Amino acid sequence: MTPVTSRAESAPRTADPSRALPAEAAAMAGRLSAADIHYTRRRARRLDVGVDEVLLASGVASSDELARGAARTLGVGFEPLEAGPATSPSRLHDDDMAAMLRTGLMRRADGRLVVAARGLALRRFATDLARDPRLRQRVALTSPERLAALVRRRFEVQLGWRAAYRLRERRPDLSAGTLGASRSGLALGILALAALFLIVNATSIVGTWVMAVLFSLVLLGGAILQLTACTLAPQAPTAPLRRDHALPYYTLIVPLYREARVVPQLLDALAALDYPREKLQVLLVIEPDDAATAAALAPHAGRPGFEVIVAPDAGPRTKPKAMNAALPFARGTIIGIYDAEDMPEPLQLREACAVFQRDGGERIGCVQARLAIDNLADGWITRQFAAEYAAYFDVMLPMLGAYGLPLPLGGTSNHFRREALEGVGAWDPFNVTEDADLGVRLAAAGWRTAVIASTTDEEAPRRLPAWMRQRTRWYKGWMQTLLVHSRHPRRLVQGTGLPGAVVLALLLGGGLTCSAQNRMSFREGSNVSA
Incomplete structure (x- = not known):
C-alpha cells in the first residue's frame, strides 16, 4: 500500500477503528493503522469508489479476504x-x-x-x-x-457459443460466417471471381482498357480523398480528463497467442498507464493450447486488477472470438483493446474518456488512438510500413473523424463505449479484419468514431513472408467486409449517409483495386518484355 506514515499526525483518532471504515471494509480495520485508514478513506472519496476497492488495488487484502470480512460484518x-x-x-x-x-x-x-x-x-x-x-x-x-x-x-459451452456464433445466429446478414450460405453472398462472390478472372486474363486491348478505366476511377476517388485529408489542419491534442472521480470503470482486453516473449514488456506498458488502479481491469485472453504464454503469465496471477481468461475451444480460433469470450467478464463501461506488443502513451485512457464526456460525446461509440511503428531501423519493409501508418492514422483517420464520416478501425488501441459495442453485436469471429467490419457496423448503427492524437507504438513485420501473410489477411478481410455490407446497400446508406458509404467503398475497395492494378501492370510488363 502507498506509504502513509507522514499522514499519521493528521489522521483522526477513534476508539473503535472499525467504525472509521464503511461496511464494505470494516472488517479490515484491525489490520490498518490510523494513518492508513485516513488515507484509504480519502482516496476512496477522491475516486468515488469503495474503500475495499482501494485496499484490493493496493494489495493490502485479497478479494476473498474482503468478501469474507464483509459477510461477517453484515451478518450474512x-x-x-x-x-x-x-x-x-x-x-x-x-x-x-x-x-x-x-x-x-x-x-x-x-x-x-x-x-x-x-x-x-x-x-x-x-x-x-x-x-x-x-x-x-x-x-x-x-x-x-x-x-x-x-x-x-x-457454462463453458454457452460461453463458447456466445463468443463464436452469437452474431452469426442473431444477425446472419452482418456476419461473414454466412457469406457462403446466402444468395446475395453467393452472387457477390461469383461477381468477384469473374472480376478476378478478367484481371488475370485481360490480354485483349479492349479488356485491358475497360479494366484500366474502372480501376482508374476508383483510384482517382481514393486520391481525391487523400488530398482532402491532407488539407485538414493538424489535429489539436485532446486534453486528458484529470478529475479522477469523473473517470469511468475501464476494462482492457488483450488477446494473446504465442506471445510469451513479450509478456514482461506488455505488463510494464499496461502498468505505466496513468489511470486509477481501482477503476481499471485488465483481461488477458489466451488459447487453451498456449502453454508457453500461460506459463509466462503464471507468476503474475495474483497481480491486482489483472485476470487471465482461457478462450473456449469452440468455433474459429481467431482474435475476435477471443475478445468476445472476455467481454461478458468485463466490468468497465469503456472497453479498450490492445495487442501484445503495444506500448500506449500513459495518458491515452484519460484522453479517450475526455472525448466520451465532452459535449456531443454521447453519440461517440468508439475512440481510435493513433498507431505508429517503433522498429523503423529494422529494414526497408518496416520503414514503408511506418510511412503507410503515418498517412492513415495521422492524416486520413483524423479527417474522417473530424467530419463525422465512418472509418474502418485499426486493429488495436480502440476504446469502445460498451453500450455501442454490445449494441452492434461486438466482433465477428468469421471476419479476419474484424476491426474494419466493426467500424462499419458502428457507423451504420448511427455511432460516431473519434480519433485522438495519443499514440500507441507497435512493431511492423520485418520480413517479406510475414508482411505477405498480413497483407493477404487484410485483403481477404476487406473483401469480406465489402461483401457483408453490400448485401443491404440501402440500409448502409441510411446509416452512414451517401458520402459515408462512398468513403467506405473507396477505403476498402481502393486497397483491393490497387493490388489488382499492380497485378495487371506486372502482367503487361511481363508481356512487353516477352
Missing part, C-alpha cells in the same frame, strides 16, 4: 460457489448469464440469492440489510472473482 453467509449441486445456478439463457455477471446477482437452486458486490454497490447492499434485517436469511455474499470463475466453469 459467505458463499464460496464451489462445485456441488447446492451452489448450482438454475438453467440460464445466454442473455441471463451475461446479466448475472453484469449485476453480480445469482439465484441458487434453493431459491436463495447470492450477491457478488464490491465497492459502492456493496455499501448500498449493506444499507438495504439495515433497513430490512430479514433479508439476511435469504441472501449470501461472494466475491465477483468467484462468481466469474463459476460461470467459466459451469
Whole structure:
C-alpha cells in the first residue's frame, strides 16, 4: 500500500477503528493503522469508489479476504460457489448469464440469492440489510472473482457459443460466417471471381482498357480523398480528463497467442498507464493450447486488477472470438483493446474518456488512438510500413473523424463505449479484419468514431513472408467486409449517409483495386518484355 506514515499526525483518532471504515471494509480495520485508514478513506472519496476497492488495488487484502470480512460484518453467509449441486445456478439463457455477471446477482437452486458486490454497490447492499434485517436469511455474499470463475466453469459451452456464433445466429446478414450460405453472398462472390478472372486474363486491348478505366476511377476517388485529408489542419491534442472521480470503470482486453516473449514488456506498458488502479481491469485472453504464454503469465496471477481468461475451444480460433469470450467478464463501461506488443502513451485512457464526456460525446461509440511503428531501423519493409501508418492514422483517420464520416478501425488501441459495442453485436469471429467490419457496423448503427492524437507504438513485420501473410489477411478481410455490407446497400446508406458509404467503398475497395492494378501492370510488363 502507498506509504502513509507522514499522514499519521493528521489522521483522526477513534476508539473503535472499525467504525472509521464503511461496511464494505470494516472488517479490515484491525489490520490498518490510523494513518492508513485516513488515507484509504480519502482516496476512496477522491475516486468515488469503495474503500475495499482501494485496499484490493493496493494489495493490502485479497478479494476473498474482503468478501469474507464483509459477510461477517453484515451478518450474512459467505458463499464460496464451489462445485456441488447446492451452489448450482438454475438453467440460464445466454442473455441471463451475461446479466448475472453484469449485476453480480445469482439465484441458487434453493431459491436463495447470492450477491457478488464490491465497492459502492456493496455499501448500498449493506444499507438495504439495515433497513430490512430479514433479508439476511435469504441472501449470501461472494466475491465477483468467484462468481466469474463459476460461470467459466459451469457454462463453458454457452460461453463458447456466445463468443463464436452469437452474431452469426442473431444477425446472419452482418456476419461473414454466412457469406457462403446466402444468395446475395453467393452472387457477390461469383461477381468477384469473374472480376478476378478478367484481371488475370485481360490480354485483349479492349479488356485491358475497360479494366484500366474502372480501376482508374476508383483510384482517382481514393486520391481525391487523400488530398482532402491532407488539407485538414493538424489535429489539436485532446486534453486528458484529470478529475479522477469523473473517470469511468475501464476494462482492457488483450488477446494473446504465442506471445510469451513479450509478456514482461506488455505488463510494464499496461502498468505505466496513468489511470486509477481501482477503476481499471485488465483481461488477458489466451488459447487453451498456449502453454508457453500461460506459463509466462503464471507468476503474475495474483497481480491486482489483472485476470487471465482461457478462450473456449469452440468455433474459429481467431482474435475476435477471443475478445468476445472476455467481454461478458468485463466490468468497465469503456472497453479498450490492445495487442501484445503495444506500448500506449500513459495518458491515452484519460484522453479517450475526455472525448466520451465532452459535449456531443454521447453519440461517440468508439475512440481510435493513433498507431505508429517503433522498429523503423529494422529494414526497408518496416520503414514503408511506418510511412503507410503515418498517412492513415495521422492524416486520413483524423479527417474522417473530424467530419463525422465512418472509418474502418485499426486493429488495436480502440476504446469502445460498451453500450455501442454490445449494441452492434461486438466482433465477428468469421471476419479476419474484424476491426474494419466493426467500424462499419458502428457507423451504420448511427455511432460516431473519434480519433485522438495519443499514440500507441507497435512493431511492423520485418520480413517479406510475414508482411505477405498480413497483407493477404487484410485483403481477404476487406473483401469480406465489402461483401457483408453490400448485401443491404440501402440500409448502409441510411446509416452512414451517401458520402459515408462512398468513403467506405473507396477505403476498402481502393486497397483491393490497387493490388489488382499492380497485378495487371506486372502482367503487361511481363508481356512487353516477352
